Amino acid sequence: MEEVMQFIEHPDTSTVRLNTDAIQYLGNAFTEVDDADIKLKILDLIEKHSAFVLKTSDKILVRQKLHMQQIK
Numbered sequence: 124m125e126e127v128m129q130f131i132e133h134p135d136t137s138t139v140r141l142n143t144d145a146i147q148y149l150g151n152a153f154t155e156v157d158d159a160d161i162k163l164k165i166l167d168l169i170e171k172h173s174a175f176v177l178k179t180s181d182k183i184l185v186r187q188k189l190h191m192q193q194i195k
Contacts, residue, residue, distance in 0.1 A: 135183045138179060138183070139176075139179075139180070139183075142172070142175070142176045142179070145172060146169065146172055146173065146176065149165060149168055149169045149172060150169065152165050153165045153166065153169065
């Protein structure tokens with residue numbers, strides 16, 4: 124009988140992994156495009172996505188410290 128182990132990925136890990144894939148896709152798109160206007164739009168998307176990833180990472184770190192949440 125074959126044993127099957129299921130690995131359930133933590134939501135925080137999934138978030139970071141999916142965002143890494145997204146920024147890699149945007150970076151590849153940026154290098155492949157020759158049109159300057161499209162490059163500027165992709166660069167804007169990269170900047171917005173990077174800000175989102177940094178904000179999300181900060182929330183993850185705050186939550187992991189003693190399972191506390193930041194209060195505004």
